[in-house]
Amino acid sequence: MTESWALRALKAGDTSALEWFIDRYTGYVSAVVINIIGSGRREDIEEIVSDAFFVLWQNAGKIKASGVKGYLAGVARNKAVDFLRSQGAETLPLEEDVLVLPDYTTEDEMGKACERWAVQEAVLSMEWPEREIFLRHYFLFQPVRDIARLMDMPENTVKTHLRRGREKLKGLLEKELT
Amino acid sequence: MEKRISELLSDLDASVIEFPESNVVSADRIKEITMKKINENKRALHVRSKAARIMLIAAAFVMALGICAGAYMGFTQHDDPAGVLHSFFEQESYAKGDRIVEYENVEVDGEIYEKLKTNMPAWERMPLDKAVAEKYIYPYVYGMGETMTWEDYTLTVEAMVYDAPMGCGLLYYTIENPKGVEGYDVWVNGEVNWPVSSPWYAAFLHPEHSYIDEEQTTDTKLYLCSYFVTVRDWGDFEIRLGDGGEFKRANRSTLILELPGEGMDSISLDGGNVTVSPIGMSVDKEALGLSLTNDIDHITLRFDDGSEYIVEQDDDEAFISNSAYAISDSDTHLSCRLFNSIIDIDSIAEVEIEGQVFKAE
Numbered sequence: 163m164t165e166s167w168a169l170r171a172l173k174a175g176d177t178s179a180l181e182w183f184i185d186r187y188t189g190y191v192s193a194v195v196i197n198i199i200g201s202g203r204r205e206d207i208e209e210i211v212s213d214a215f216f217v218l219w220q221n222a223g224k225i226k227a228s229g230v231k232g233y234l235a236g237v238a239r240n241k242a243v244d245f246l247r248s249q250g251a252e253t254l255p256l257e258e259d260v261l262v263l264p265d266y267t268t269e270d271e272m273g274k275a276c277e278r279w280a281v282q283e284a285v286l287s288m289e290w291p292e293r294e295i296f297l298r299h300y301f302l303f304q305p306v307r308d309i310a311r312l313m314d315m316p317e318n319t320v321k322t323h324l325r326r327g328r329e330k331l332k333g334l335l336e337k338e339l340t
Numbered sequence: 341m342e343k344r345i346s347e348l349l350s351d352l353d354a355s356v357i358e359f360p361e362s363n364v365v366s367a368d369r370i371k372e373i374t375m376k377k378i379n380e381n382k383r384a385l386h387v388r389s390k391a392a393r394i395m396l397i398a399a400a401f402v403m404a405l406g407i408c409a410g411a412y413m414g415f416t417q418h419d420d421p422a423g424v425l426h427s428f429f430e431q432e433s434y435a436k437g438d439r440i441v442e443y444e445n446v447e448v449d450g451e452i453y454e455k456l457k458t459n460m461p462a463w464e465r466m467p468l469d470k471a472v473a474e475k476y477i478y479p480y481v482y483g484m485g486e487t488m489t490w491e492d493y494t495l496t497v498e499a500m501v502y503d504a505p506m507g508c509g510l511l512y513y514t515i516e517n518p519k520g521v522e523g524y525d526v527w528v529n530g531e532v533n534w535p536v537s538s539p540w541y542a543a544f545l546h547p548e549h550s551y552i553d554e555e556q557t558t559d560t561k562l563y564l565c566s567y568f569v570t571v572r573d574w575g576d577f578e579i580r581l582g583d584g585g586e587f588k589r590a591n592r593s594t595l596i597l598e599l600p601g602e603g604m605d606s607i608s609l610d611g612g613n614v615t616v617s618p619i620g621m622s623v624d625k626e627a628l629g630l631s632l633t634n635d636i637d638h639i640t641l642r643f644d645d646g647s648e649y650i651v652e653q654d655d656d657e658a659f660i661s662n663s664a665y666a667i668s669d670s671d672t673h674l675s676c677r678l679f680n681s682i683i684d685i686d687s688i689a690e691v692e693i694e695g696q697v698f699k700a701e
Contacts, residue, residue, distance in 0.1 A: 178668055180378075
């Protein structure tokens with residue numbers, strides 16, 4: 163079964179298609195969750211990972227065939243963050259998380275779509291290791307120190323890549339939305 | 341203006357990220373938990389206006405007598421069985437003929453041909469043969485009337501069709517809120533669900549699919565049709581109505597329904613391994629030597645007059661699914677499905693399942 167066929171079957175309410183996706187992506191989704199909440203609480207990880215697949219089941223009608231993996235990762239990430247907050251724990255403080263931008267609107271669907279596109283483009287324009295560092299930090303909330311250790315580079319180098327990534331994102335948002 | 345980067349990335353198509361996969365949790369365990377959530381989150385449904393008015397009066401009467409929700413009230417035939425069945429089998433699909441037919445280019449001996457890739461019938465609900473329905477179904481269309489409330493929402497069970505031996509049925513529901521019933525989603529096939537962003541939700545503990553009744557639904561009242569399955573013991577037949585915004589969805593009301601114990605006529609093939617009733621069929625996959633991990637791709641009913649009803653076809657030639665709802669239960673190895681039509685079982689000549697043909701006696 164191909165992914166597009168599995169998604170089609172999923173949209174038709176076929177639970178075996180959901181099981182097919184679970185077989186395929188449990189390892190990946192688990193990795194996303196563990197990156198955010200840690201690997202010490204298996205029951206919590208299982209709960210969040212299954213939540214991601216449950217949301218996939220609920221929203222299958224809205225997902226493109228090529229986007230299931232990314233969709234699952236995004237849902238798992240946001241669920242993991244919600245979980246941390248429900249436990250009274252905040253995500254780690256991020257290196258300069260706030261961008262100051264000229265005003266633009268995202269109140270309508272067009273504005274939201276443009277913003278999503280600009281963010282995606284900015285991330286895609288980053289090359290390795292900048293993209294990985296940027297996503298580890300801002301998507302998975304990994305602290306600079308951990309990223310430096312995992313990627314075997316000085317903390318200042320990590321911070322430099324983060325700054326460049328922020329500049330690219332800011333530049334693209336300003337260009338496309340204001 | 342200020343924007344948090346971490347929030348901007350929350351909508352990122354995260355497939356751009358590659359990580360080493362983790363084996364901390366098993367896929368089987370995730371399947372188990374996820375399927376349980378799906379069963380818990382099953383939702384509610386519908387009825388025609390005349391039937392709805394009648395049953396709302398009945399519901400109000402029950403409440404006035406102080407009878408608690410879920411109390412056993414016996415089962416009597418609904419006053420308007422044809423009206424109830426109309427919403428399940430006669431309405432156009434929500435997709436309104438958006439039959440999906442797709443082709444892909446294939447090269448054969450240097451020539452490019454179009455090959456059929458997708459032939460999806462938009463989950464049509466078939467025209468109702470009233471004579472067949474009256475013969476097989478009408479006595480089993482029960483009037484209900486149970487109701488429950490959560491905040492401003494009122495969920496009312498209007499009617500039920502249930503085939504106890506087969507373990508499947510149909511349920512009519514309404515969900516009303518004078519302030520509006522926004523928050524639900526309708527998929528292209530008409531199925532209703534409550535996304536995580538919905539401030540409220542309705543759910544069944546048993547497996548089911550619910551479809552919107554477009555003809556009747558308004559901004560303040562949902563009319564819904566549920567196709568449900570009870571092939572094994574999942575406990576009480578419980579419906580929930582509650583706070584959809586809460587992580588665990590624990591803030592809710594519950595309604596437990598009694599199910600009738602009798603069933604409609606059915607035919608039994610291959611010593612009982614295949615059973616076909618007017619509204620659905622069940623197949624013992626283990627007994628037939630079929631895959632226990634995948635559902636059945638090919639089922640066709642053939643009738644005495646030579647016509648046939650393709651229930652499932654999933655192969656290179658076509659993708660046809662005329663099951664309104666189907667499950668393949670991993671415990672009992674039963675594959676159980678509800679049809680999108682009412683079947684004249686006395687006219688069935690044979691049933692073909694994955695190439696195995698079973699003649700009707």
